[in-house]
Amino acid sequence: MTSSASISLAVSTVIFALRTDERGVSSVWLPLVRRIREPHLDCWALPGGPVDAAESLESSARRNLLETTQLEPAYLEQLYAFGDVDRSPDRRVVSIVYWALVRADEAERVTAGENVRWFAADALPELAFDHNVIVDYALWRLRTKMEYSRIAQAFLGDQFTLAELRGVYEAVLQKPLDPANFRRQMESSGDVVATDEVVTGGRHRPPRLYRYVGDVQLVDAGPLTPRIPA
Template identity: 45%
Template structure:
């Protein structure tokens, strides 16, 4: 019987935090203060504590490094390519989080934080560009079979605002009539009874998600 080689691999979690700012999908990054890759940007991340569940680790790191909490969080993939961390063997379980920009209150601290458009990222430490790319593809794919886009919306929003989120994520314009027919079939929204008056146009109805914080899979 072949005996597996011993390993002293450490386990970490890294989180891709997505929001939509000024009509662009954006990612929250941390500028690293220490080696390796001091001065480069990276995803918020850190080692999993002894006896700590993976998701608990991701939520703790988000709170400690960014002040972000109460967001939609989903496990993405485990990255374990040898050499991905010059300090030694480290496996990272990556997550991605989605948050409406109006609910996001990032806390400043020792580490510098900043937002970058997903398609204009600076040089990233480790394999974090690969992680962001996979999270972006997962998000785009789930638009077609789930209600995940609602995680970007504020408490109340117009259908035009929701369509704008879909168009940002898909990178294409959508037919207004077909889009609203699809929403009606999903039965995921409810009318708040209020209207938004944004200028010269007729006031638009305001809607909210029927199940905020929940992503429903479309069969």
């Protein structure tokens, strides 16, 4: 009888940030790390590592993120546990995968070099292990959750214009949104309130700044998040 002690437990994270290309189009990107050992030597892979016996799964994800990419995400949620027998060619690994969102300014802290690089989420190369499946699922979760939650908050700073907020939605959902209807939906949701400040210095009419009411962590992020009452 085989003991479960022979199964390795690891944590990996899909980190999403928004980046704007040379033509001014914003889209979803993620940082990957190059593998420095077999199997899949030199392949690009999700950042991750073993779980320490003294730390929780989420702490493990946070620590590993900081170590490998210098990032402290504004949002972190468990995605799925991947445990197929043959997902690693040599040993049995069960990976608890998290997904994270970081703001554009925070994303700058990733020291893109030989072993860490940003990739457009919709145009990935072939990754190590089952990581292509994992990223696709995380991307689906991001897009689904964008439709009904206030998760866009995690991509933005404290204050923002409604055009910036709409830009987040358009970048993630990959479709244009009507500015007029978007404004009304946001205002009637109660998640967002106008401040008394405007952004001057632009080429056009100065837009008003808005704030989210409450924390990002108000979005449901698992069993430990307090449920929203009916």
